[in-house]
Amino acid sequence: MSLHLLKCYAILALLAIGCVHTVSAQLTDLARLEYSFIPSTRSEDQYTRLRALINYPIQVDDKDYFIIGGEYNRIILNLEDNYPFNVGLLEQIHIIDLNLAYTFKSDSKWRFGFKINPRIASTLTKTLTFDDVFLNGGAYMVKDRTDSDIKRPYRLILGLTYNTTAGVPFPLPFISYYRRINEKWSFNAGVPKSNVKHFFNYKNMLQVFAGLDGYFAHVQEPTIVNGRSIDNISLSVAVGGIGYEYCFTKNLVAYSYIGYTFRLNNVLRNDARDEVFRLNNLNAFYLRTGIKFKI
Numbered sequence: 001m002s003l004h005l006l007k008c009y010a011i012l013a014l015l016a017i018g019c020v021h022t023v024s025a026q027l028t029d030l031a032r033l034e035y036s037f038i039p040s041t042r043s044e045d046q047y048t049r050l051r052a053l054i055n056y057p058i059q060v061d062d063k064d065y066f067i068i069g070g071e072y073n074r075i076i077l078n079l080e081d082n083y084p085f086n087v088g089l090l091e092q093i094h095i096i097d098l099n100l101a102y103t104f105k106s107d108s109k110w111r112f113g114f115k116i117n118p119r120i121a122s123t124l125t126k127t128l129t130f131d132d133v134f135l136n137g138g139a140y141m142v143k144d145r146t147d148s149d150i151k152r153p154y155r156l157i158l159g160l161t162y163n164t165t166a167g168v169p170f171p172l173p174f175i176s177y178y179r180r181i182n183e184k185w186s187f188n189a190g191v192p193k194s195n196v197k198h199f200f201n202y203k204n205m206l207q208v209f210a211g212l213d214g215y216f217a218h219v220q221e222p223t224i225v226n227g228r229s230i231d232n233i234s235l236s237v238a239v240g241g242i243g244y245e246y247c248f249t250k251n252l253v254a255y256s257y258i259g260y261t262f263r264l265n266n267v268l269r270n271d272a273r274d275e276v277f278r279l280n281n282l283n284a285f286y287l288r289t290g291i292k293f294k295i
Helices: 003-015 019-028
Strands: 029-039 046-059 065-078 092-105 110-122 133-144 154-163 172-180 185-190 193-199 204-225 228-247 252-269 275-278 285-294
Touching: 065 204, 092 204, 204 252, 228 275, 228 285
Parallel strands: 110 204
Antiparallel strands: 029 046, 029 285, 046 065, 065 092, 092 110, 110 133, 133 154, 154 172, 172 185, 185 193, 193 204, 204 228, 228 252, 252 275, 252 285
16 A cells, blocks of 8 residues: 555544544534544643534434534634734634444444544634535444343444545445443454453453544635645644543533644645645644433
8 A cells, every 4th residue: 555545544533533533422422512632742742632522313203313413623723923924814623524334234233434534624614615625424233242141242334435635536435343242341353443441340440542633624714834735734633642531321421531642743835735844743732521312
């Protein structure tokens, strides 16, 4: 696989704040409120993200559902270092998703799902244009045995994802595998997040995780840096750490992840999405916390 394709696949995983995250949310999360924070090392720069999500499943048939929902991310960039451009143009980035999905159970043990995910990702400092609009989508097969009485319950998700900002004109493969080993341990292997969980009891869980995060958005008021125009901004983060979950009820869960980035790439790009200028890319502390209501 070429280096360009690997980069494209990483961007794809990051854009929806992760393909696994998006699929999981559309299948199980009805509501979510979340806060993320990355302070830059040896710098005054800071990255903050506020996220809200809501999904509403509409039962079509006995085992078929149409899901409609929305997600809003506000990215706040506090760029305090000296940069050769007006940092005020990048102070806030808005990512607005419309989630449309349909899922049905086949005669076999597989559940199938299809989703269309129109997105606005932009600084929104001017009137909305087509450059601010992107289109994501995917098709998935889910084999879920987590509610069964088998010794080691599992969930396998296979699929194809398509994203207009990934840089490749064809769908890319997707896979995620979850296994409950016993009453105390489980693991999830996939992209953009993998973890190993330890269950103290049915309310308290601790995990070790590694994952990807980030975004891609259009800059509505282009500026010139080093003689080249800035039209887009992207952030890609690879992070590892520990996480804690507390279940108030079976459906209501609070969570917190603390870690450290081992790759942070914050880049200003031109209209062709070529790299023009790198912002502070020093690795840093990472925090993500929130509360969710799930099926």
